[in-house]
Amino acid sequence: MTKPLQHLSSRVRDLRFEHWYTFAIVLVFLSLFVACLSGKVHLYLGDVGDGSNRFYLLSAIAQTLATILALLVTATLVATQLAAQTFTPRVVGYRRRDPWLWGAVGIYLAGIIASLAAIAIARAAKSHPIWNWWSVDLTLLLTGAGLLYLVPFTLAILRSLEPASFIRYLLENGQYDGLEDFMRRAVNEGLVRQLQTAVSMLGGHARSRLRQTVGGVSEARRFAEFGIGLGKYAAAKKDPEAIIVAMDYLTQMTVHCTNRVYRPSADVFNESVVELQGIAEEAFGQ
Amino acid sequence: MRGINSTLAELNQRAGDSYFEIAKVKAHDCEENLRRAIAAYRKSLDFFTFDSQRLRHAQIQNNLGNAYCGLAEVRDKEANLKLAIAAFQEALRVRTLDLFPQDHATTQNNLGNAYTGLAEVRDKEANLKLAIAAFQEALRVRTLDLFPQKHAGSQNNLGNAYRALAEVRDKEANVNLAIAAYQEALRVYTFDAFPQDYATTQNNLGAAFCGLAEVRDKEANLKLAIAAFQQPLRVYTFGAFPQDYAGTQNNLGNAYRNLAGVRDKEANLELAIAAYQDALRVYTFGLFPQDYAMTQNNLGNAYRNLAGVRHKEANLELAIAAYQEALRVSTFDLFPQDYAGTQNNLGNAYGDLAGVRDNEANLKLAIAAYQEALRVRTFEAFPQDYAATHDNLGTTYGDLAEVRDKEANLNRAIACFRQALRVHTYGALPEDYARTQNCLGRTCFELAMVRLESEAKEEGKDLLRTARQSISEALRVYTKESHPEQHKTYVEFLAHLDDMLSKS
Numbered sequence: 001m002t003k004p005l006q007h008l009s010s011r012v013r014d015l016r017f018e019h020w021y022t023f024a025i026v027l028v029f030l031s032l033f034v035a036c037l038s039g040k041v042h043l044y045l046g047d048v049g050d051g052s053n054r055f056y057l058l059s060a061i062a063q064t065l066a067t068i069l070a071l072l073v074t075a076t077l078v079a080t081q082l083a084a085q086t087f088t089p090r091v092v093g094y095r096r097r098d099p100w101l102w103g104a105v106g107i108y109l110a111g112i113i114a115s116l117a118a119i120a121i122a123r124a125a126k127s128h129p130i131w132n133w134w135s136v137d138l139t140l141l142l143t144g145a146g147l148l149y150l151v152p153f154t155l156a157i158l159r160s161l162e163p164a165s166f167i168r169y170l171l172e173n174g175q176y177d178g179l180e181d182f183m184r185r186a187v188n189e190g191l192v193r194q195l196q197t198a199v200s201m202l203g204g205h206a207r208s209r210l211r212q213t214v215g216g217v218s219e220a221r222r223f224a225e226f227g228i229g230l231g232k233y234a235a236a237k238k239d240p241e242a243i244i245v246a247m248d249y250l251t252q253m254t255v256h257c258t259n260r261v262y263r264p265s266a267d268v269f270n271e272s273v274v275e276l277q278g279i280a281e282e283a284f285g286q
Numbered sequence: 287m288r289g290i291n292s293t294l295a296e297l298n299q300r301a302g303d304s305y306f307e308i309a310k311v312k313a314h315d316c317e318e319n320l321r322r323a324i325a326a327y328r329k330s331l332d333f334f335t336f337d338s339q340r341l342r343h344a345q346i347q348n349n350l351g352n353a354y355c356g357l358a359e360v361r362d363k364e365a366n367l368k369l370a371i372a373a374f375q376e377a378l379r380v381r382t383l384d385l386f387p388q389d390h391a392t393t394q395n396n397l398g399n400a401y402t403g404l405a406e407v408r409d410k411e412a413n414l415k416l417a418i419a420a421f422q423e424a425l426r427v428r429t430l431d432l433f434p435q436k437h438a439g440s441q442n443n444l445g446n447a448y449r450a451l452a453e454v455r456d457k458e459a460n461v462n463l464a465i466a467a468y469q470e471a472l473r474v475y476t477f478d479a480f481p482q483d484y485a486t487t488q489n490n491l492g493a494a495f496c497g498l499a500e501v502r503d504k505e506a507n508l509k510l511a512i513a514a515f516q517q518p519l520r521v522y523t524f525g526a527f528p529q530d531y532a533g534t535q536n537n538l539g540n541a542y543r544n545l546a547g548v549r550d551k552e553a554n555l556e557l558a559i560a561a562y563q564d565a566l567r568v569y570t571f572g573l574f575p576q577d578y579a580m581t582q583n584n585l586g587n588a589y590r591n592l593a594g595v596r597h598k599e600a601n602l603e604l605a606i607a608a609y610q611e612a613l614r615v616s617t618f619d620l621f622p623q624d625y626a627g628t629q630n631n632l633g634n635a636y637g638d639l640a641g642v643r644d645n646e647a648n649l650k651l652a653i654a655a656y657q658e659a660l661r662v663r664t665f666e667a668f669p670q671d672y673a674a675t676h677d678n679l680g681t682t683y684g685d686l687a688e689v690r691d692k693e694a695n696l697n698r699a700i701a702c703f704r705q706a707l708r709v710h711t712y713g714a715l716p717e718d719y720a721r722t723q724n725c726l727g728r729t730c731f732e733l734a735m736v737r738l739e740s741e742a743k744e745e746g747k748d749l750l751r752t753a754r755q756s757i758s759e760a761l762r763v764y765t766k767e768s769h770p771e772q773h774k775t776y777v778e779f780l781a782h783l784d785d786m787l788s789k790s
Contacts, residue, residue: 240293240296240297243297244297244300247297247300247301247304248300248304250304251304251307251308254308254312255307255308255311255312258308258311258312259311263314266312267315270308270312270315270319273301273304273305273308274322276301277297277298277301277322277326280294280297280301281294281297281298284291284293284294284297285294
């Protein structure tokens with residue numbers, strides 16, 4: 001299998017339920033959108049009397065969507081606050097780039113705008129019945145999509161509160177500063193299990209990067225520095241368990257690089273173990 | 287000077303474990319990491335003493351022993367193995383059978399391995415007996431029912447110890463015990479469950495059957511050895527485990543070559559040659575020079591043996607080419623013993639080739655090769671090899687005497703046989719003694735004939751008397767009961783010598 005195909009297949013394997021769910025929403029939305037556009041399907045069954053029902057419907061949709069959007073933004077802010085307290089304050093910055101949030105904002109704003117536009121079209125352009133039909137159908141479609149989107153959005157927000165998901169996000173996006181903060185917080189709060197999870201995921205990520213760069217020494221130095229940095233912080237905080245976690249990480253990386261015949265990289269990690277032992281002796285010697 | 291506390295001691299222990307884990311895979315820095323591991327363990331032992339924290343003390347001593355065992359593989363084998371043994375014994379002060387049976391068994395198993403290693407360099411028999419005792423102690427806990435995998439591991443180690451012991455004492459009995467141990471290990475190490483352990487143990491089993499073939503039922507045991515060596519090849523494929531594949535093919539080649547000595551010579555030698563050539567697909571000059579040299583030497587032996595049944599000249603040339611390839615690696619400076627062995631084989635091949643073509647030239651090449659071998663095989667360092675090569679050299683001088691400088695070459699041959707007899711004594715090596723005495727007697731007879739034809743009659747008679755003496759000595763070994771055919775021939779020759787002595 002070629003490298004791009006391998007990369008694609010690994011990305012597909014990494015997709016979670018919420019991603020597939022969102023993909024399904026997009027597919028259904030597009031299918032119905034095309035069907036409505038071609039006139040094969042009509043979601044809006046028609047006006048009654050003077051057509052005031054249409055105005056009530058569109059107005060109610062706009063208000064509901066605005067309310068839900070406000071709730072979603074509030075929930076996101078609360079989740080962000082929680083994550084910032086648990087993991088790192090840098091979460092606020094990461095959330096600003098959160099595609100789930102912007103997805104929600106986009107869908108709901110589009111729904112609100114579409115409903116308001118449909119009201120305006122209905123009032124102004126009575127001579128274009130097809131356009132009238134279609135504008136209401138689009139609003140209904142966007143509303144449906146927005147409501148369905150609540151499920152993956154909620155799942156994604158909840159998942160972002162899990163440490164493993166958060167670490168994964170940091171590693172996938174190269175947010176190493178955030179990962180360092182996360183580990184330091186784990187050291188500060190004595191969360192050894194959480195620290196082990198982070199270091200273990202970092203090891204997996206480092207192995208993958210080294211594979212891509214065929215044991216690139218600069219990559220090895222970067223990931224060895226991580227272990228040393230953690231060890232130094234743990235030594236400063238007098239946390240032997242965290243030093244052991246860092247030592248295990250560097251040891252496993254040395255063994256991995258040796259087995260993969262990345263000799264210079266193996267030397268880098270091996271020397272880091274020696275350095276870390278020196279740091280530990282310095283910190284805990286009497 | 288910084289002191290030690292429990293935290294630092296703990297961290298040093300973990301650092302020791304890390305270095306040891308790295309040393310197990312990182313060959314190019316193995317020694318350095320093992321030294322770091324040992325230093326780290328030693329520091330932690332300053333705090334975790336026998337009196338303060340016995341359990342931890344024993345655990346670290348056990349790990350320290352393993353680190354010393356690892357270091358012994360790369361440097362100062364004897365000294366480091368002794369330190370390893372001391373560490374394991376210290377651990378066993380705490381890890382007793384009654385209190386900590388599993389730990390006790392682990393340390394006993396490690397101790398057994400250390401003694402097995404030590405036996406390679408000192409007091410072979412005594413150390414192997416200690417190793418066997420340690421493995422048996424481990425097996426008291428590591429039973430088949432409770433710890434099948436560990437049971438198999440210790441049985442395999444026990445087999446190795448018995449096989450090594452067989453080289454110095456009670457060969458048949460000990461090889462049989464080794465075979466029994468390997469077969470016990472194979473009850474757990476099945477092909478499906480533990481393919482690599484299965485392959486290793488089958489290889490060991492094959493080697494044990496080869497050893498047994500040297501003392502009993504040669505053909506049957508070599509066939510069993512071949513069957514055992516074929517099993518690892520199910521696991522050790524060329525693509526997946528090239529080095530193990532090559533090692534097993536080399537073993538298989540040796541077994542086929544030995545079998546050729548008793549059955550289907552030509553067919554088995556061809557199989558041996560094919561196996562060696564397969565091994566050489568992996569053991570290349572560039573990547574595995576020592577293994578390359580060893581396999582080329584074996585290949586040369588196989589071709590030389592094949593020359594005995596067909597295409598003599600062509601196969602001897604192939605043998606010589608193989609020996610010369612081996613000598614590209616096994617040089618006098620780098621691997622003197624291998625150099626000497628291969629030079630001796632090369633001499634044999636040239637000697638055989640002399641019987642087919644360019645007699646004098648090839649005999650001279652054979653003599654040069656034996657003399658090269660004798661640069662290493664000195665009387666003091668390798669007495670038996672010294673004697674064997676002198677025997678070969680004497681025979682070759684005898685052959686050369688037939689075509690050039692008869693008297694001088696016969697004198698050289700006699701001098702060689704006399705050198706061989708310094709080692710081939712009646713008491714120590716009676717068969718070799720008899721063979722060399724026979725060669726000496728016949729060469730003296732040849733020289734006596736030359737002298738008698740010339741004016742040196744007295745000298746000729748002296749040589750006849752020496753020849754008579756030598757043949758009489760050979761007859762001390764080749765008795766009527768033990769070697770009836772040789773006895774008859776020698777007695778006839780002795781009568782002929784007596785007759786000549788009386789006439790002259």
